Amino acid sequence: MTLKKSLARPDWWMDLPDGADTRHYLGVRDSIAAHIENGDLGHNACLPSERQLQSGTGAARGTVRAALFQLEAEGLIYRKERSGWYVSPAPIVYDPTRWEGFMSYVKAQGRDPKTELLGTCEVQATAALxxxxxxDAGATLYELRRRRYVDDRAVLVETIYVDPRLAPGLLDHDLDGSLTQVLKREYVVDVARNRIDMQPCALTQAEAAALRVKSGLPxxxxxxxxxxxxxRVVEYDQEYWRHDALKVSVDIRVG
Amino acid sequence: MTLKKSLARPDWWMDLPDGADTRHYLGVRDSIAAHIENGDLGHNACLPSERQLQSGTGAARGTVRAALFQLEAEGLIYRKERSGWYVSPAPIVYDPTRWEGFMSYVKAQGRDPKTELLGTCEVQATAALxxxxxxDAGATLYELRRRRYVDDRAVLVETIYVDPRLAPGLLDHDLDGSLTQVLKREYVVDVARNRIDMQPCALTQAEAAALRVKSGLPxxxxxxxxxxxxxRVVEYDQEYWRHDALKVSVDIRVG
DNA sequence: AAATAAATCTGGTGTAAACCAGTTTAGATA
DNA sequence: TATCTAAACTGGTTTACACCAGATTTATTT
Structure with missing residues (x-):
């Protein structure tokens, strides 16, 4: 008669510190996290495959994945579909009050920014727009979709709307860089006030596809x-960021 | 000879819209989300149990859970450990520039705020503090831990540090409300500038326990x-929020 | 009626095994 | 050498169990 499986002491038993959480997937998480924080794996380094981790830790693959999802939620790792898991680089610090634009503040942090124009069109304003x-609903607006990179990793996709009355012929200009600068230089349109909203979300179909991540990722x-x-509204911008790519930092004088 | 299981047409096959994503868990997700957005389930309403959803959708329990995790990441639902899944209420809008304090801006949004003092102590400043x-490292600081509620749901835990030299005897005052007001009223200490950082994270052991959620939740x-x-630094505050409880909104004049 | 004990329900965790569809790599071919 | 192809590999998804421990409810006892 064999010992019931759940009663047999698993081979990873002794890895767990005394009194620690006995959840196996957290143990696996800690072990991977230790390697990352230890510096064994540099930024964008590739982790061992799930099946390797599985045999390495003695856990079932589902357990290994639970650990990887955990690390992903924490922003320590990210994945490329069907390619592997990678160590997340440091996040970009974003200060909404210091409005310099993406290109300049990424550069200021010693990183390499890139903007890619995905497409432009004229759209009829929906009720919300x-x-x-x-x-009036149905009025024409310029719409541009762009994807932006840091060190060649796509970190956000955005959809921008601009009123053609303020910037006629905008779409004929070079829109691969700072839109704010184009508006300022070509149309003498200056931004005086910004209203910024931030909310955790799930990346839906379209955004996820553009960022080449799994749909539904935070x-x-x-x-x-x-x-x-x-x-007057100069520009309306919706940016979908990878949750691990951004850190918001605001410095405010209180009245 | 029986048909191989994976080739047999599963019984949920016809529920999927034409050309749609064939991932079953997304179908389950959509079905639950529809019920919520439809208003069948009000705020804080309890969802059917995982096993009920399982038999209702014909999916395996793991698949149902994948759908629930997805909805949780999107902020549509939350869970109480071993009790059930519930519909998330609307998030609180937080404007870091408008520094009125938690109690007043939650009230202003027609919600019911509550602050609970978890404990206070004097600590030796670590290097970072x-x-x-x-x-100097090792200097004494006041530390207070508080938990804050909206409509009786715990939404954040915070650890606040205050320099005793600016507010001697602070811990003897009533700290169940606005700390900023206590500092202003009792010590004539006024906040002139705020530096605010925001970053997605995973709720670790202590925070998760205080919020009565599963450790590791976003x-x-x-x-x-x-x-x-x-x-001079008046106050240093670390707030760990439920990710579905908060929406940040900033209005800024650009210089 | 109130306190207590037991049964039941719920999510939490873990295992094992398939199969699928992109990615990557190594080898064969032009 | 450059290109193409096929095999190997990787994560993605789903199924089906099993067992645990906390939460809740029900029945029982005081």
Whole structure:
């Protein structure tokens, strides 16, 4: 008669510190996290495959995956579909009050920014858009979709809307860089006020595909509405960020 | 000879819209999400149990759980350990620039705030703390831990550090409300500047326990350093929020 | 009616095994 | 050498159990 499996002492038993949480997947998590924090694995280094980790830890693959999901939620690792798991690089620090634009603040942090224009078009304002811009529903707006990179890793996709009355012919300009600068230089349109919303979200179908991540991964939705001195809406921007790529930092004088 | 199981058409096959994603767990997700968005389930309503959903959808329990995790990441539902899954209430809107304090802005949104003092003590400043306060390592600091609720759901736990030199005897006051007001009223200490950091994180052991959620759940770490007019650090605050309880909204004039 | 004990229900964790569909790599071919 | 192809590998998804411990409810006792 054999010992019931659940009563047999598993071979990873002794790895667990005394009095510690006995959850196996946390043990696996800690072990991987230790390797990362120890510096054994540099930024963007590839982790052993799930099946290797499985045999290495003696856990079932489901358990190994639970540990990997945990580390992903913590922002320590990310994945490329069907390729592997990788160590997350340090996040970009984002200060909404210091409005310099993506290109300059990424560069200022010693990282390599890149913007890719995915497409532009003219759209009819939906009710929500019309409300934001203070125009009639159905009015024409410019829409541009861009993808932005840090060190060649896609970190956000954004959809920007601009009122053509403020920037006629905008789509003919070079939009691979700072849109704010184009507006300033070509149209003498200056941003005087920003309204920024941030909310944890799940990356849906379209965003996830554009970031080449699994749909449903956690992300951060940053919405920005820029106004000029007259209170007109200059730009409405929806940015979907990888949740591990961003750290928000604000410095505010209190009245 | 029987048909191989994986080739047999599963009984949920016809539920999937044409051309849609064939991933079963997303189908389950959509079905639950529809019920929520439809209003069949009000805020804080309890979902059917995992095993009920299982038989209701014909999926394995693991698949049902994948769907629930997805909805949790999206902030639509939350769980009480070993009790059930519940519909998330609307998030609180938080404006770091408008520094009124938790109690007042939660109330302003028609919700019911509550603060609970978990404990206070005097601690020796660690290197990191000493650096923030500009004191010597080992200097004494007040530490207070609090838990804050919205409509009787715990949404954040915080650890606050205060320099005793600015507010001697602080711990003898009533700290169940606004700390900023106590500092202002009792010590004539006014906050002139705030530095606020926000970063997605995983709720670790202690925070998760205090929020009565599973350790490792995604959260948002909001760190605030408050300075007075002389640039002295008045207060250093680490807030661990449930990720589904908060929406950050900032309105900024651009110089 | 209130306190207590037991049965039941619920999520939490773990195992094992398949099969699928992109990615990557190594080898064969032009 | 460059290109193409096929095999190997990787994560992605799903099934089906099993057992645990906390939460809840029910029945029982005081």
């Amino acid at each position: 019309a409300d934001i811009f203070g125009v 992300g951060l939705l940053v919405t920005r509405i820029s106004y000029d001195a007259q209170g | 000493a650096d923030i306060f500009g004191v 959260g948002l770490l909001v760190t605030r350093i408050s300075y007075d007019a002389q640039g």
